[in-house]
Amino acid sequence: MYNYEVTFIVDPVLSGDEIKATAHVYEEMLKNEGCNIIHIDEMGLKPLAYPINKRSSGVYYCYEFTSENGVIISKLELALRRDERIMRFLTVALDKYGVKYNADKRNGLIGKVKKKVKPGKKEDGGAPVREAREPREPREPRQSAPAPAPAPVVAAPVVEPVVAEPTPAPVVKQEEE
Template structure:
């Protein structure tokens, strides 16, 4: 099982319920295909760096999961078929990224923070 991070930008016209339903749809898809959801983080409505399909905002969602290496192709096909998704990006995580994400979630200092003097 490999570690991955997925960032999805959904169309901003989704209601809160539709946004949560879409998140559940994809977490269930991962679980049904032998994967494990490690962490999910809905960022909510954010401005886009550039317009996509004439939209300037999007609903961001970040998901960290473990799955077999062959799984991402099936997952990609499902997301390309979904009209509510503006963009998506998979990132393979190495052991250091997994460790960093775990520390960041638990509140342990990661060493990348700058000391605030005042």
């Protein structure tokens, strides 16, 4: 048995019944080919990361199914490619880790964050109630470290001014003609 997952985006301009009918066509196609549909996830209308066919949103569907052989994949992708109502699709062959991840996600072990109720907070969503603190004991003043000893003063060396010696001008020989 091979495990697969196909996700496709239906054009949101269609009516609600047409969108469901489009998704139902592929569900029936998988059943007629002898596939066992494990889970159908109707994710609903979601915004797209970039425009597709001048649309900024789409209706997402994700089917997880098993098949005896991979022949159905080519037939399914051909049907999805030819259908103008499908904006994009992606078919993935799942390994054992993908199957386990999807099973855990369906059972609620992955993906949903449980809210932790912090003590001192109202459960009705109002402002938190602040608990009274015990007064602190006054701190002792910090003892500062002793100041470092000043560095010894060293006399600056005496520099004699340098006087340039006059140099004679170079003698230029003129050429005879």
